[in-house]
Amino acid sequence: MKNPIKKSLIIIVSATIAALIGIGGCIFMQPQKNNTPQKVTEPEKQVKVGKGDQKILIAYFSVPETDNPNKMTKEEENSAIVVDGKVLGNTQYVAMLINEKIGGDIYRIEPKTPYTTNHKALVAQATEEQKSNARPEIANKISNFGDYDVIYIGYPIWWGDMPQILYTFLEMYDFSGKTVILFSTHGGSRLAGTVNTVKNKLGGATVIKNAFSLSRDNMEQAPKRVDAWLKEIGAD
Ligand SMILES: Cc1cc2nc3c(=O)[nH]c(=O)nc-3n(C[C@H](O)[C@H](O)[C@H](O)COP(=O)(O)O)c2cc1C
Numbered sequence: 001m002k003n004p005i006k007k008s009l010i011i012i013v014s015a016t017i018a019a020l021i022g023i024g025g026c027i028f029m030q031p032q033k034n035n036t037p038q039k040v041t042e043p044e045k046q047v048k049v050g051k052g053d054q055k056i057l058i059a060y061f062s063v064p065e066t067d068n069p070n071k072m073t074k075e076e077e078n079s080a081i082v083v084d085g086k087v088l089g090n091t092q093y094v095a096m097l098i099n100e101k102i103g104g105d106i107y108r109i110e111p112k113t114p115y116t117t118n119h120k121a122l123v124a125q126a127t128e129e130q131k132s133n134a135r136p137e138i139a140n141k142i143s144n145f146g147d148y149d150v151i152y153i154g155y156p157i158w159w160g161d162m163p164q165i166l167y168t169f170l171e172m173y174d175f176s177g178k179t180v181i182l183f184s185t186h187g188g189s190r191l192a193g194t195v196n197t198v199k200n201k202l203g204g205a206t207v208i209k210n211a212f213s214l215s216r217d218n219m220e221q222a223p224k225r226v227d228a229w230l231k232e233i234g235a236d
Pocket residue numbers: 061062063064078079080088089090091092122123126127155156157158159160161185186187188189190215216
C-alpha cells in the first residue's frame with residue numbers, strides 16, 4: 001500500500017513548483033508593448049502662455065461687413081456673427097471668447113482709414129493692398145506694448161495671407177522675448193501658412209505652433225473650440 005503522507009507531499013511540492021513557474025512566467029514575461037500611437041496634446045513646454053502674473057494682450061483685426069443684424073446679405077453673413085443681437089466680426093468674436101476665458105487686455109487694430117463694408121469694394125481694396133505690399137496705417141497705438149509678455153494676434157485670412165495691416169502691426173513693435181499666439185478665421189484656407197510667415201517676421205519672439213483656426217461656416221462652434229484650444233496650449 002502506498003504511503004498517503006508521501007503522496008500528499010508529492011502533490012504539495014508539485015503544486016508549489018507549478019505555482020512558482022507560473023509566477024516566474026509572469027515576472028519574466030515580456031511586457032506587452034502597446035503599439036497604438038497615442039495623441040498627446042501637451043502644452044508647449046517652457047513657453048509663456050499667460051499664466052500667473054504674465055501680462056496678456058489680445059490684439060485683433062476684423063471687418064464685419066455690416067452692423068445691421070437684420071436682412072443680411074450672404075456676404076455679410078459670411079463676414080459676421082450676431083451675438084445677443086449685436087453684429088460682431090468673426091475674428092472679433094473669437095477674440096472676445098479668448099478674453100472672456102483668460103482675461104488680459106483686448107485691443108482692436110483700427111485702420112486710420114476705415115475699410116469699406118461694401119463687399120466688392122473691400123475685396124478690390126484688399127487685392128490692391130496685397131499687390132502693392134501696402135502697410136495701411138493704424139490709428140490707435142499701444143503705448144505700453146513693452147509691458148506684455150504674451151500677445152495673442154487674431155486676423156481673418158485675406159487672399160491666402162494676413163491682411164496687409166497685420167504687417168503694419170507686426171512691424172510697429174518690438175516682439176523680442178514675447179510669446180506670440182495666433183488665431184484666425186477663414187473661408188476655407190485655414191491658416192494659409194501664416195504661422196510660418198509670422199515666425200519668420202518675428203525672429204526674436206516665440207510663436208507657438210498650435211494656432212487657432214476656425215471656418216466662418218462653423219462660427220457657432222467657436223465657444224467650444226476656443227475652450228478646447230486654450231486647454232491644449234496650456235493657457236486655461
Ligand atoms: C478681401 C477678403 C479676402 C478673403 N480671402 C480669403 C482667402 O484667401 N481664404 C479664405 O479662406 N477666406 C478668405 N476670406 C474670408 C474671410 O477670411 C472670412 O470671412 C473671415 O472669417 C472674416 O473675418 P472677419 O469677420 O473677422 O473679418 C476673405 C475675405 C475678404 C473680405
